[in-house]
Amino acid sequence: MALEAKLTQRQVQRLGLVITPQLRQAIKILQLPRDELDALLHEEIDQNPLLAVEAGEEVVPTPEEAPPASEEPPAAAPAEEIDWRAYLENYHEDLPALPPTGTDEDDDERLNLVENQPNRTESLADHLAEQLRFNNLTAEEEQIASLIIGNLNADGYLQDSIEDIAAGAGVPVELATRVLESIQACDPPGVAARDVRECLLLQLRTQGLDDPATPDPALSLAGTIVRDHLSALEGRRFERLAKDLGVTVEEVAQAVKIITSLDPKPGRNFDDGEIHYVEPDVYIHKIGDDYVVTLNEDGLPRLKISASYRRLLAEEGAAKEYVQEKLRAATWLIKSIHQRQRTLLLVAESIVKFQRDFLTHGVLQMRPLVLRDVAEDVGLHESTVSRAIANKYVSTPRGIHALKKFFTTGLKGPQGQDVAAESVKERIRELINNEDPARALSDEEIAQLLSSDNVSIARRTVAKYRESMNILPSAKRRHSH
Numbered sequence: 001m002a003l004e005a006k007l008t009q010r011q012v013q014r015l016g017l018v019i020t021p022q023l024r025q026a027i028k029i030l031q032l033p034r035d036e037l038d039a040l041l042h043e044e045i046d047q048n049p050l051l052a053v054e055a056g057e058e059v060v061p062t063p064e065e066a067p068p069a070s071e072e073p074p075a076a077a078p079a080e081e082i083d084w085r086a087y088l089e090n091y092h093e094d095l096p097a098l099p100p101t102g103t104d105e106d107d108d109e110r111l112n113l114v115e116n117q118p119n120r121t122e123s124l125a126d127h128l129a130e131q132l133r134f135n136n137l138t139a140e141e142e143q144i145a146s147l148i149i150g151n152l153n154a155d156g157y158l159q160d161s162i163e164d165i166a167a168g169a170g171v172p173v174e175l176a177t178r179v180l181e182s183i184q185a186c187d188p189p190g191v192a193a194r195d196v197r198e199c200l201l202l203q204l205r206t207q208g209l210d211d212p213a214t215p216d217p218a219l220s221l222a223g224t225i226v227r228d229h230l231s232a233l234e235g236r237r238f239e240r241l242a243k244d245l246g247v248t249v250e251e252v253a254q255a256v257k258i259i260t261s262l263d264p265k266p267g268r269n270f271d272d273g274e275i276h277y278v279e280p281d282v283y284i285h286k287i288g289d290d291y292v293v294t295l296n297e298d299g300l301p302r303l304k305i306s307a308s309y310r311r312l313l314a315e316e317g318a319a320k321e322y323v324q325e326k327l328r329a330a331t332w333l334i335k336s337i338h339q340r341q342r343t344l345l346l347v348a349e350s351i352v353k354f355q356r357d358f359l360t361h362g363v364l365q366m367r368p369l370v371l372r373d374v375a376e377d378v379g380l381h382e383s384t385v386s387r388a389i390a391n392k393y394v395s396t397p398r399g400i401h402a403l404k405k406f407f408t409t410g411l412k413g414p415q416g417q418d419v420a421a422e423s424v425k426e427r428i429r430e431l432i433n434n435e436d437p438a439r440a441l442s443d444e445e446i447a448q449l450l451s452s453d454n455v456s457i458a459r460r461t462v463a464k465y466r467e468s469m470n471i472l473p474s475a476k477r478r479h480s481h
Contacts, residue, residue, distance in 0.1 A: 022329075026336040030343060030384070033391045034281040034296055041301050041337070050323065050330045052306040124156060124191070124270040125149050131186045131472075137179070144169050144179040148192060156191045156267025157199070187472055190266040200226045203262045221247065221255040233259065280395035282348045282403070284359065291359055293348045295341055303334050340388075346378040347388045351406045353377070358406070359396055363426045369407050424455060425465045432471060440474035 032040060045051045122130075128149050137145060147169055151160045158180070166176035183192045189206040193199035201209070201223065208216060209223045225233055225241065232241050233256065242249045283294045309323045354373060357365035371382040378385075389403035408422045428446055435441045441449070443462040450457050466473070 022332045022336075025332070026339065027387065029333075029336045030340045031387045031390045032340075033393070034279050037337075037340075038300060041303065044333055045301065045303075048326050048330050048333075050306050050309050050326045051333070052304050054302040054304050122270065124152060124267045127270060128183060128186050128191065131476075132182065135182055137182070140169075140171065141175070141179050141182075144171060144176050145183060148176075148180055148183055152192060152267060154267060155265040156188065156193070158192050158194050161194075185476075187470070187476070188263070188266040188269075190263065193266075196264055197226060197230055199264060199266065200259065200262050203266075204258075207258075218251070218254040218258060221245070221251060222258040225252075225255055226259060278393050278400055280400055281344065281392040282394040284348070284352060284394060284396045286359070286397050291352045291356065293345060293352055295345055295348075297341075303330075303337065305330055305334075343380065343384065343388050344392070346380070347374060347385055348394065348403070350374045350377045351394075351403070355406050359398060362398065364423045366406075366408065366422045371407060374407075424450065424457065425469060427453070427455070428462060428465055429469060429471070432466075432477070435477075440477040442474045 029037065029040070045053065129145075132142075132145055144165070147165050148158065151158055151165065153159050162176050162180055163173055166173045169176065180192060184202055186192075189203040190199040191202075193202055204219065204223050204226065205211075207219060209219055224245065229241055229244065232244070238249055238252045238256070242252045245252070280296050283296060285292050285294070305327065309327060351369075351374065352359065354369050354377075355366060357367060371385050374380075375382045375385045380388075389407070392403045393400055394403055405422065427450065431441060431446055431449060443466065444459045446466075447457050447459045447462045450462070463473075471477075
């Protein structure tokens with residue numbers, strides 16, 4: 001059979017874009033907060049001899065300030081800017097936790113994610129000590145409580161046995177146990193447990209387990225599974241659990257859903273007691289009647305390409321290849337930094353446009369805002385906006401806030417318009433601050449008061465917002481006055 005050359009067409013489907021190391025670096029740079037960006041730039045300067053720092057004003061240069069194209073080898077740098085939209089429509093790896101995107105049901109669930117909870121500003125020990133102040137403990141009980149709290153690890157578990165703590169305090173075990181139970185009744189639920197089983201059971205009891213007044217079959221089954229079948233649960237042997245407990249697999253699934261909503265590490269969301277300073281990435285200043293957005297570029301090294309590479313490019317061999325590689329990396333880094341700054345500025349300016357009432361009048365005037373709103377306003381992909389606001393803070397006339405705070409879902413308010421969840425939270429805080437100390441408002445009563453203000457909200461949503469603000473339930477607030 002004779003061989004011949006032919007031209008043929010073939011259609012091949014490719015999934016997404018080729019993920020190059022340069023694109024990965026660009027995405028990483030977009031996500032970095034101000035302090036980590038500064039550390040990255042200094043690390044790159046140390047590793048890449050073609051990167052130099054200009055004297056004088058310390059800001060990252062625009063690509064126009066890089067060496068002219070005529071001075072670079074043909075393949076030294078990409079001619080185009082980073083196409084965030086095309087890239088992120090095909091690449092969603094390592095996305096940070098998203099703020100509201102527009103789906104109310106999903107956004108409501110996201111409020112419970114650890115990543116979206118506000119950072120604690122106090123240690124677990126301080127948080128517990130503040131609550132115990134209202135328990136009228138004796139001096140001896142306060143000493144025992146101090147020993148117990150001092151023996152909690154970062155996850156909130158009691159490390160020493162209660163017998164050892166009692167011996168150390170020179171008190172009966174029964175007395176130390178009573179003090180331990182007082183601490184276990186504090187917020188966060190599950191604190192001071194001695195193992196995972198006890199931690200989960202403590203949290204189930206706060207939901208009504210063992211309360212005959214509110215029987216809940218699913219909750220009762222969850223308690224039984226945690227108490228007696230934790231190993232089977234860890235192995236996800238649901239059918240065996242159903243058979244052993246004489247219930248259906250569906251009933252087991254409902255109980256497991258309750259268990260998986262619990263936090264096995266109740267102390268992890270608290271501060272370690274050290275002071276952490278937030279450095280804003282963006283500043284918003286009010287000048288006259290306008291709000292002006294500027295980026296925090298103080299201290300960022302002003303990068304340029306070192307002129308020393310020209311001599312080495314004239315040589316042949318490994319030296320030239322090395323310089324070309326480093327030149328490509330340096331030029332891409334400068335472009336990535338410029339793109340990050342421009343993207344962050346666009347997003348911040350768009351947020352100011354949407355949240356002007358908040359900046360002028362306060363949190364009660366915050367409007368609902370989702371990623372899609374800003375993405376469409378600035379012509380970017382939602383994933384780009386999410387990365388641009390990740391772990392970044394803004395200094396405003398209303399204080400320093402995380403950028404993701406400006407993204408909040410809405411509830412139905414007067415005349416059917418949406419009311420931002422953050423403004424509803426502030427209203428809940430005001431109601432609780434002004435309540436009668438002898439008769440704290442229940443979540444149902446708060447929901448009714450908000451409904452009288454034409455804000456439609458369910459009791460469970462009130463409870464969720466209250467917990468996100470670290471406010472105790474009504475039964476515990478009554479004891480705290």
